[in-house]
Amino acid sequence: MISKSFKKCCISNVMDGTKDDISDSEIDTDTGSDEEEEEEMHCADHISELALYVLSFLEPKDLLKAAQTCRYWRVLAEDNLLWREKCREEGINDVREVLGRRRTKPAPLSAKINALASLGQSPWKAAFMRQHNIEMNWRCKPIKLPKVLKGHDDHVITCLQFCGNRIVSGSDDNTLKVWSAATGKCLRTLVGHTGGVWSSQLSQNIIISGSTDRTLKVWNADSGQCIHTLYGHTSTVRCMHLHENKVVSGSRDATLRVWDVETGKCLHVLVGHVAAVRCVQYNGKLVVSGAYDYMVKVWNPEREECIHTLQGHTNRVYSLQFDGVHVVSGSLDTSIRVWDVESGACKHTLMGHQSLTSGMELRSNTLVSGNADSTVKVWDIVSGQCLQTLAGTHKHQSAVTSLQFNNKFVVTSSDDGTVKLWDLKTGEFLRNIVALESGGSGGVVWRIRASSTKLICAVGSRNGTEETKLLVLDFESEPN
Numbered sequence: 467m468i469s470k471s472f473k474k475c476c477i478s479n480v481m482d483g484t485k486d487d488i489s490d491s492e493i494d495t496d497t498g499s500d501e502e503e504e505e506e507m508h509c510a511d512h513i514s515e516l517a518l519y520v521l522s523f524l525e526p527k528d529l530l531k532a533a534q535t536c537r538y539w540r541v542l543a544e545d546n547l548l549w550r551e552k553c554r555e556e557g558i559n560d561v562r563e564v565l566g567r568r569r570t571k572p573a574p575l576s577a578k579i580n581a582l583a584s585l586g587q588s589p590w591k592a593a594f595m596r597q598h599n600i601e602m603n604w605r606c607k608p609i610k611l612p613k614v615l616k617g618h619d620d621h622v623i624t625c626l627q628f629c630g631n632r633i634v635s636g637s638d639d640n641t642l643k644v645w646s647a648a649t650g651k652c653l654r655t656l657v658g659h660t661g662g663v664w665s666s667q668l669s670q671n672i673i674i675s676g677s678t679d680r681t682l683k684v685w686n687a688d689s690g691q692c693i694h695t696l697y698g699h700t701s702t703v704r705c706m707h708l709h710e711n712k713v714v715s716g717s718r719d720a721t722l723r724v725w726d727v728e729t730g731k732c733l734h735v736l737v738g739h740v741a742a743v744r745c746v747q748y749n750g751k752l753v754v755s756g757a758y759d760y761m762v763k764v765w766n767p768e769r770e771e772c773i774h775t776l777q778g779h780t781n782r783v784y785s786l787q788f789d790g791v792h793v794v795s796g797s798l799d800t801s802i803r804v805w806d807v808e809s810g811a812c813k814h815t816l817m818g819h820q821s822l823t824s825g826m827e828l829r830s831n832t833l834v835s836g837n838a839d840s841t842v843k844v845w846d847i848v849s850g851q852c853l854q855t856l857a858g859t860h861k862h863q864s865a866v867t868s869l870q871f872n873n874k875f876v877v878t879s880s881d882d883g884t885v886k887l888w889d890l891k892t893g894e895f896l897r898n899i900v901a902l903e904s905g906g907s908g909g910v911v912w913r914i915r916a917s918s919t920k921l922i923c924a925v926g927s928r929n930g931t932e933e934t935k936l937l938v939l940d941f942e943s944e945p946n
Contacts, residue, residue: 518542518545518548521542521543521545521548522548522551526552526594526598529543529548529552530543544587544588544591545588546588546589546590546591547590548588549588549590549591549593549594550590552590552591552594553590553593553594553597556594556597557873558593558594558597561589561590561592561593564593564596564597565589565592565593565596596943599943599944600918600919600941600942600943601874603941603942603943604874604875604887604941605875605887605896605897606896606897609899609939610939610940612900612923612937612938612939612940613650613937613938613940614650614935614936614937615633615645615650615652615935615936615937615938616933616934616935617635617643617645617652617655617934617935617936618635618637618639618641618643618926618934619639619934620926620930620933620934621637621638621639621926621934622637622638622912622926622928622934623635623636623637623912623913623924623926623934623936624636624637624638624662624663624664624665624912625663625664625665625666625913626912626913626914626915626922626924626936627666627667627668627673627915628647628668628915628916628917628920628922629668629669629670630647631646631647631648632644632645632646632647632668632687633645633646633647633915633922633936633938634666634668634673634687635924635936636663636664636665636666636675637662637663637934638662638663638664639662640657640659640660640661640662640663640677640679641655641656641657641659641663642655642656642663642666642673642675642685643655643656644656644673644687644690645936647920647922647938650938653690654689654690655690656673656675656683656685656690656692658683658692658695659675659677659679659681659683660677660679661677661678661679661680661702662677662678663675663676663677664676664677664678664702664703664704665703665704665705665706665715666706667706667707667708667713668687669708670687671686671687671688672684672685672686672687672727673685673686673687674706674708674713674727676702676703676704676705676706676715677702677703678702678703680697680699680700680701680702680703680717680719681695681696681697681699681703682695682696682699682703682706682713682715682725683695683696684696684727684730693730694727694729694730695730696715696723696725696730696732698723698732698735699715699717699719699721699723700717700719701717701718701719701742702717702718703715703716703717704716704717704718704742704743704744705743705744705745705746706746707746707747707748708727708748709748709749709750710750711726711727711728712724712725712726712727712733712748712750713725713727713748714746714748714753714767715746716743716744716745716746716755716757717742717743718742718743719742720737720739720740720741720742720743720757720759721735721736721737721739721743722735722736722739722743722746722753722755722765723735723736724736724753724767733767734767734768734770735770736753736755736763736765736767736770736772737770738763738765738772738775739755739757739759739761739763740757740759741757741758741759741782742757742758743755743756743757743758744756744757744758744782744783744784745783745784745785745786746786747786747787747788747793748767749788749790751766752764752765752766752767752773752788752790752807753765753767754786754788754793754807755786756783756784756785756786756795757782757783758782758783760777760779760780760781760782760783760797760799761775761776761777761779761783762775762776762779762783762786762793762795762803762805763775763776764776764793764807764810773810774805774807774810775810776793776795776803776805776810776812778803778812778815779795779797779799779801779803780797780799781797781798781799782797782798783795783796783797783798784796784797784798784822784823784824785823785824785825785826786826787826787827787828787833788807788828789828790807791806791807791808792804792805792806792807792813792828792831792847793805793806793807794826794828794833794847796822796823796824796825796826796835797822797823798821798822800817800819800820800821800822800823801815801816801817801819802815802816802819802823802826802833802835802845803815803816804816804847804850813847813850814847814850815850816833816835816843816845816850816852818843818852818855819835819837819839819841819843820837820839820841821837821838821839821865822837822838822865823835823836823837823838824836824837824838824865824866824867825866825867825868825869826869827869827870827871828847829871829872829873831846831847831848832844832845832846832847832853832871832890833845833846833847834869834871834876834890836866836867836868836869836878837865837866838865838866839865840857840861840862840863840864840865840866840880840882841855841856841857841861841862841866842855842856842857842862842866842869842876842878842888843855843856844856844876844890844893853893854890854891854892854893855893856876856878856886856888856893856895858895860886860895861895862878862880862882862884862886863880863882863906864880864881864882865880865881866878866879866880867879867880867881867910867911867912867913868911868912868913868914869914870914870915870916871890872890872918873890874889874890875887875888875889875890875896876888876889876890877899877914877916877921878914879900879911879912879913879914879923880910880911881910881911882905882906882910883900883901883902883904883905883906883909883910883911883925883932884898884900884901884902884905884911885898885899885900885901885911885914885921885923886898886899887899899921899939900923900925900937900939902925902932904927904931904932907931908927908928908929908930908931908932909925909926909927909931909932910925910926910927910928910932911923911924911925912924912925912926918941919940919941919942919943920938920939920940920941920942921937921938921939921941922936922937922938922939923936923937923939924936925937
């Protein structure tokens, strides 16, 4: 037989939001014995646990609907652990990282989290909702007018870096410019190279640039001061990769050099390629390089030793990715090859593109490749399977110039003057984020860089139809 206290507990919990409408005679308010009070407490705990268990199976949108049922369900639907699991299902593992992105004031983030908790609101729910709103801003909400950052006159923006609120653009006008993504202002112009800048890296307040003048320069991004000029290459510095305080540069002189950024000293020279080095990756232990001699090489820089020469491409190698286990190389021969860095064995040859693979990104065994054939492909590098081809009626009309992706979207740019947004998992075209009026008649998007809330586009033309500039698009969630 069900006790009166159990009945009362059920009614009290489930109907909490509307019990004011029930007369006192309908509920026995006699608290009864101590045993009944203890039973009532246990009963409340069990009901809450059961309710939370049921709620854990709901989609977030249904959780929000449940919260509107009554006060009791609203309290349950604010459960912090419940929303933590929903966040983890969406790949959100750090509430501080998500809630801290928008902060521009020095107030501690912990104060915001504590304030939410004191109001009975879940910080994990706040993080989930913020991430969701940002995703909707990318996916379908009206796009805000971009900030337009004009500079480099009518020259080509050859390289682009973006970190925090700092943008660095390099150009064949021999300069780099440092911009504020928040205000759109040009903070400083870095002058010193005597040839075009063709490669760059950015880490905190350090900028490194490589030029056709055969040098690298190390700059202080805050002051604009050139800290070091690195001499040694005998031709254009075409590529570089920075890891902590060391940078590896690749040159048209067919060599690679390892430099100490703090001292400006050349630590190692890697000799073995017989044509221009076009791309390089460095993880602090191994260097991987791709060159116009059709070869990919894996180096131990400390010993200046080539560990593996990865042979298989039948034309120039233009792009590389390296995650410490896999080397992925893209070539003018239309193929992409996946190699095991330890053995040097070719695991997969990814076929499907029709031209040069000029840009790739690799994250957690998912590879996205952009090609001069105007398509983008999504691959699983473990199985070697092509998961999606981003094409169809909305595909780019010219070569893909740059791409970025996360666990939701792929963003691609092209010589056709557009930046397109795609769904990573389905391959569905979502919309054009940028479409230059001069697209198709000379206007191009050369480079893109993105964070979770901002997209930076370097645009211009080679025939004067589009002014050289940066576009800064903001997808930040509006504050509550």
